[in-house]
Amino acid sequence: EVQLVESGGGLVQPGGSLRLSCAASGFTFSSYWMSWVRQAPGKGLEWVANIKQDGSEKYYVDSVKGRFTISRDNAKNSLYLQMNSLRAEDTAVYYCASGGIAARPFDYWGQGTLVTVSS
Amino acid sequence: SYVLTQPPSVSVAPGKTARITCGGNNIGSKSVHWYQQKPGQAPVLVIYYDSDRPSGIPERFSGSNSGNTATLTISRVEAGDEADYYCQVWDKFGGGTKLTVL
Numbered sequence: 001e002v003q004l005v006e007s008g009g010g011l012v013q014p015g016g017s018l019r020l021s022c023a024a025s026g027f028t029f030s031s032y033w034m035s036w037v038r039q040a041p042g043k044g045l046e047w048v049a050n051i052k053q054d055g056s057e058k059y060y061v062d063s064v065k066g067r068f069t070i071s072r073d074n075a076k077n078s079l080y081l082q083m084n085s086l087r088a089e090d091t092a093v094y095y096c097a098s099g100g101i102a103a104r105p106f107d108y109w110g111q112g113t114l115v116t117v118s119s
Numbered sequence: 120s121y122v123l124t125q126p127p128s129v130s131v132a133p134g135k136t137a138r139i140t141c142g143g144n145n146i147g148s149k150s151v152h153w154y155q156q157k158p159g160q161a162p163v164l165v166i167y168y169d170s171d172r173p174s175g176i177p178e179r180f181s182g183s184n185s186g187n188t189a190t191l192t193i194s195r196v197e198a199g200d201e202a203d204y205y206c207q208v209w210d211k212f213g214g215g216t217k218l219t220v221l
Contacts, residue, residue, distance in 0.1 A: 044205065045215070059210075061210070102209065105152035106207070107164060107167075107173075108164075109163070111161050
């Protein structure tokens with residue numbers, strides 16, 4: 001059974017940093033592009049970033065470029081999102097998802113972790 | 120930037136057919152994926168590449184895509200189908216449609 005389990009969310013002040021983690025199991029993690037997708041409270045889905053199987057390619061939505069960094073550790077079957085210079089508008093549930101590159105779907109999703117940016 | 124337009128809400132009686140549309144410029148030439156999201160839960164892929172169904176998704180769910188509109192069709196709607204539905208093309212999502220079962 002595929003499982004994606006996010007952690008690391010919480011309350012952080014504007015300008016602060018947070019690192020999200022996603023532990024994957026039940027599939028060959030190293031064979032998949034991986035993505036982060038977020039959902040602001042009461043709003044729709046927004047793709048945030050994705051990373052190639054070997055980490056050699058990374059892409060970001062414009063609103064987080066220069067502030068967020070996606071990374072992965074295939075030996076640990078883990079995906080990460082380092083979030084710096086956080087803003088109120090980054091407040092959202094952050095989902096880890098497999099796939100999501102080019103025309104591919106987001107096959108599997110984690111349960112999400114809530115990030116709240118507020119003073 | 121590519122924009123996907125969905126109706127905010129669709130209502131249907133149990134046992135009837137619900138159709139949720141996703142509009143986009145020449146969307147028929149692109150691959151469309153659909154997700155179901157129930158309150159407090161993560162999205163679940165219900166249709167991929169326009170009309171394919173992942174394992175475990177009922178045959179009542181189907182999809183089509185042509186011209187400027189992609190459509191998710193749910194036949195014989197059940198109370199458990201009440202959820203938000205999102206279409207996706209590349210890295211873009213539609214705004215979502217809330218399906219209400221009357």
